[in-house]
Amino acid sequence: MEKIIIDTDPGVDxxxxxxxxxxxxxxxxxxxxxxxxxxxxxIATRNALALLEMAGAEHIPVARGADRPLGxxxxxxxxxxxxxxxxxxxxxxSPKAAPLDESAADFICRMVNTHxxxxxxxxxGPFTNIALALRQDPGIAKKVKNVTVMGGSLEEGGNVTPxxxxxxxxxxxxxxxxxxxxxxxTMVGLDVTHQVVCTPEHFAGLTDAAPKLGGxxxxxxxxxxxxxxxxxxxRGCHMHDPTAVISIVRPDLxxxxxxxxxxxxxxxxxxxxxxxxxxxxxxxKVCMDIEIDAVRDLFLDTIKTGF
Ligand code: BDR
Ligand code: CA
Numbered sequence: 001m002e003k004i005i006i007d008t009d010p011g012v013d014x015x016x017x018x019x020x021x022x023x024x025x026x027x028x029x030x031x032x033x034x035x036x037x038x039x040x041x042x043i044a045t046r047n048a049l050a051l052l053e054m055a056g057a058e059h060i061p062v063a064r065g066a067d068r069p070l071g072x073x074x075x076x077x078x079x080x081x082x083x084x085x086x087x088x089x090x091x092x093x094s095p096k097a098a099p100l101d102e103s104a105a106d107f108i109c110r111m112v113n114t115h116x117x118x119x120x121x122x123x124x125g126p127f128t129n130i131a132l133a134l135r136q137d138p139g140i141a142k143k144v145k146n147v148t149v150m151g152g153s154l155e156e157g158g159n160v161t162p163x164x165x166x167x168x169x170x171x172x173x174x175x176x177x178x179x180x181x182x183x184x185x186t187m188v189g190l191d192v193t194h195q196v197v198c199t200p201e202h203f204a205g206l207t208d209a210a211p212k213l214g215g216x217x218x219x220x221x222x223x224x225x226x227x228x229x230x231x232x233x234x235r236g237c238h239m240h241d242p243t244a245v246i247s248i249v250r251p252d253l254x255x256x257x258x259x260x261x262x263x264x265x266x267x268x269x270x271x272x273x274x275x276x277x278x279x280x281x282x283x284x285k286v287c288m289d290i291e292i293d294a295v296r297d298l299f300l301d302t303i304k305t306g307f
Contacts, residue, residue: 002248003028003118003145005108007065008241009037010047011123012082012224016126016299017150017241018048019213022055023302026249029057030111030119033104035065037125037170038078039086044125047086049095054216055306058097065104065129070174071265078166081227088223090216108133109140116143123178124150124241125165131174134181141183148156150244151175152189152273154259154286164191164271166189168263172271176263179276186242187261189273192254192290196243199236200225202300209304217303242299247287250298255289 004027008014021029032052034044041064045262048062068074085092100107112119120142123130130147133140151167152175158164168175179185203221206214221237231259248253260283262276 001028002026002120003030003115004120004122004245004248005030005033005111006245007035007041007104007121007123007125007129009035010051010086010244011038011125011241012088012220013241014038014124014241015051015087015220016217017243017245018051018266019055019217019306020242020299020302022052022057023246023306024249029060031061031063031107033063033065033107033129035104035125035297036067036074036077037128037167038082040077041065041067043086043196045099046092046095048100049097050093053095053097053212061107062099062101063102063104063107066132069126069128069174070131074200075170081096081224083223087220090220104129105132105136107138112140112143118145120144120146120148122148122244122248124244126170127151127174127178128171131177134177136303141181144183146184146186146248147178148186148188148244149178149249150188150193150241152261153188154189154191156190156194156290158272161271163269168273169271172265173262175267179261179263179284182282184282186247187273187284187286188247189287192242193238193240194289195290195292196239196296197234197236198239198262198296206300206303213306214303224241236305237289239296239299241294246298251293253291254287256285257288258283259286260284261286
């Protein structure tokens with residue numbers, strides 16, 4: 001059983017990742033921490049609580065994260081990709097539970113210190129909360145099991161600029177700190193997530209099998225499909241965030257390259273992830289190959305076990 005904290009900006013594909021984690025028999029979801037990116041931190045916090053309530057998992061805590069990046073003004077949220085409220089055209093929900101009275105960084109430090117060697121941190125939004133936790137308690141670097149990030153791109157180019165992936169571009173300084181630290185990092189970036197596409201038919205099948213959870217994902221995905229059709233000419237959508245979570249429970253489905261990483265924090269290529277030169281941190285594992293069908297089927301089959 002993998003103990004995971006997902007740091008998230010829900011977000012259509014974030015919703016896929018969180019519901020996958022709730023339903024996977026191999027994951028103990030320790031908590032969610034919220035972050036700006038696809039939506040504001042306020043909306044991300046509300047949406048994180050709503051996803052857990054929808055899944056009947058309101059006992060899982062949510063800690064509110066940072067409102068802005070570490071080293072630059074906040075960028076606009078990605079309303080064109082995920083809708084103004086985060087789940088496409090699905091109307092906003094009003095979850096009953098409240099977030100913890102503890103910041104995301106405090107929660108991450110407390111959980112990692114309580115369960116040394118057991119927790120995988122999985123940021124699927126900008127890495128601000130992870131960098132803040134590390135600044136606050138550098139000792140957590142030796143106590144996390146792994147830091148598995150959705151973000152970046154080594155050879156695939158960017159998705160918000162020709163060079164930058166969205167989660168890195170939103171807070172390049174935080175990403176740089178996370179990659180430079182001496183802890184084990186696995187980067188699940190566009191090199192692999194651009195290889196996995198789910199079609200409208202795949203999502204329609206989710207509604208049939210699991211009307212509430214699958215139906216919600218299918219409804220939310222319609223807006224996301226429209227974005228992919230317009231921007232990428234794809235019939236379907238990429239599965240960025242669930243792919244990162246899947247890599248934690250099924251690392252055998254991925255081929256990785258050892259590479260120390262750095263992030264460009266200014267100029268035309270701001271937000272690009274590049275191979276580091278002369279860096280002291282441990283080399284990251286960068287996912288470059290993926291068993292496409294197996295990853296997609298694991299996602300779909302797991303959601304279908306829902307209700
Ligand atoms: C990442 O950016 C966000 O739009 C998605 O939720 C994902 O985390 C992909 O670049
Ligand atoms: Ca995300």
